[in-house]
Amino acid sequence: MTTVPDEPDVEALATELEAAREEREAVESRIASHGEQSVRAVDDAVDEALTLLARYEDSATGTGDFEAYLELQSLFVELVEGLPEELPEREQFEEANEALDQRTISKSDIEHAREALSVAGEVAALFDERQVAQQRVDDAEHAITKRLNAIERRLDELDRLRELGEVDLSAPTETLTEPIDRYNSAVREAFEEYRSAAPARELLRFVRTTRHFPLVGFQQPPEELVEYVENHPAGEEAVPTLLKYAGFSQSKLDHYVEDTTAFRTTVPVHRTYLDRLESEPLTVGNPPPTADELRHLSTELVSVVGRFADEETVALARELGSLARRDDYERLREAAVAEEELSADQREALRTGVHEEEYDRLSDERERLAELLYQ
Template sequence: MTDATTADAGEDGATDPDVSDLVRRLREARAAVDDVESDIADHGEDAVDRAVGAYRRATTLLDDYEDSATGTGDFQAYVRFQDEFLGLVEDLPEDVPVRDAFEAAAERMDRRRLRARDFDGARGDLEPAARLEGLLERRAEAREELQAARRDAALRLKELDERVDELADLVALGEADLDAPVERLGEPIEAYAESVREEFQTWKEEAPAREVLDLPATAESYPLVDFQSPPRDVLAYVRENPGGDHPIPKLLEYTGYSGSKLDHYVDDAAALQTSVAVHRTYLERLGADPLVVSWPPPRAEVLRRRADEIISLLDRFASEDTVVTLRRVRDLTYREDYARLRTAARARSEVTDEQLSRLRSGAVETELEAVREARARLAAALDETDED
């Protein structure tokens, strides 16, 4: 076991499995939507829409004409207002909800002279229609809250899924055979790593920079070989300038030369400075790590695919012995005990002393059961409160 934490599962501060607040929020949000939709259904969805549309047009007319159509103001405005307002009410279907509220407002406004209090009174007459508008607004707010609650619950469900995976993985590691001969995997992997690092470094020091940088550029087509892509200006420089014939260490050395001295070594001193010098950190750090097999090693199918991709790149610099060693590493995945040895290696490397203590006490299994129950409860609540 290790004192360094490489896996979070089982540490203090684990995910709280209590989802009661989220479940309650989901159900309350769903109930709020159902309640307001029931109120709307009592009147009829289409009928409410017609009534609210008429109410909004009526209040717009009241707001637009209140100043110009009152008192001894603009007579033409007064005529237009009455034509539009009274016509709006006359055109309403007989079955529109709260039609009597519109008729009361129309009767109030059907007079020779209008005053501000008539407009206020008409707004009061239309209050039943305003309440219908309030139903639509309540429904929009209730639906928005339901969407937000479901979104938060879905995020929490994802967290719980991840926690279940972490804890289940930790339980599996806790059951590993710590006496298993993991060196059967470790020794070939270590031998390959040592060899490929040494040969890559030699190649980097001696080969033309354009050849070396072409490897990480080509690796962009190999998703399991995680080289950082070369900066575009560096790659363009080594491909298009004779300076690319020099090894990377030499190019970096040249960047420290004065302009007059540099002219003796490269054709375009300015291009070297603007393309190479500014990317010194990338060039210095470029190494074989993306070609190395990690320890503990990945799952068998991943290691096979990754080894095949790496082998496709090794012929640029590696010896046949190094390639053969990597093939041996790849072939380890066909051993019947590969999964057992890999699990043992992971247990030795990743399980902390604290996690081991919690495994032995049964605390990890207890938390796993609680998280699974919470996950099931939250998933059920999401199903029950599905949006229409």
């Protein structure tokens, strides 16, 4: 069964989420102090200003292109004059503009302008900071959700262990398992003999009849395979023989099969189906099904098994129905289920109460994390 990892613990998860939310709130507060639209305007203005500086840095500086120099000054002045008076850090744009208001512009003037815009750039970066902060919150909430899902799965398992722990493990489960084992052994042997000897045509006809018995879960044969065995002499051969033919060379196959092309395009293609055509759909699983399920299954098995097995095997299938009608069937079945599901360590843990301690601890952790996640 699943165990819940000890790390990260609830406090580590809680601390990270609280810190992430505080970081996001701090950024939101800074944005709110300027106004969403104002920060957006600063972001656009800084982006435009830096783009201008980068575009003209080489052509407008020193003894470069005089037209580029005039163009940079003109565009930068136009940008700054178009900014709202109340724009945050507007004076930084004006300082950058002054750095460019020279008879000639040097690389150092461009750098001065960039430095002047750095404070405005901090405002412009608030949207990116908010995105990063939100991602941190999302990651922290995802970690808590993942932890909660693991806890829920483990608590479900502990609930199941509690149920199994209340079962009478001293009940004589062999009363159920031995008749079922006898039937399973008999039907496996009978079906293997049938599969080895019956013509493939007859075997597939039998499998097709089981579609009327929903509790007998044979996979139905492919239509082209059924059509082949019904309409070709090779269909009179048993399945093991057809599988042996499928491994023959073309020259050798000519001696055993009339239409080798039809054989090659049908039997080898469905070899996996024929290989897996075994008795398991006719058996009863362990642990046993409920009484109602076993009664209905017994009725279907009697009808199906009677088509190929001897009366002794059919009688064992019929006995399953009588078994399901025992007054103590469910009590014995619950004990058989517990025997199947519980390991020795789990039984010892149930005896000592270790699982109860784990259940209480995880329940407290679930409550703490859920409260933190959804607050």
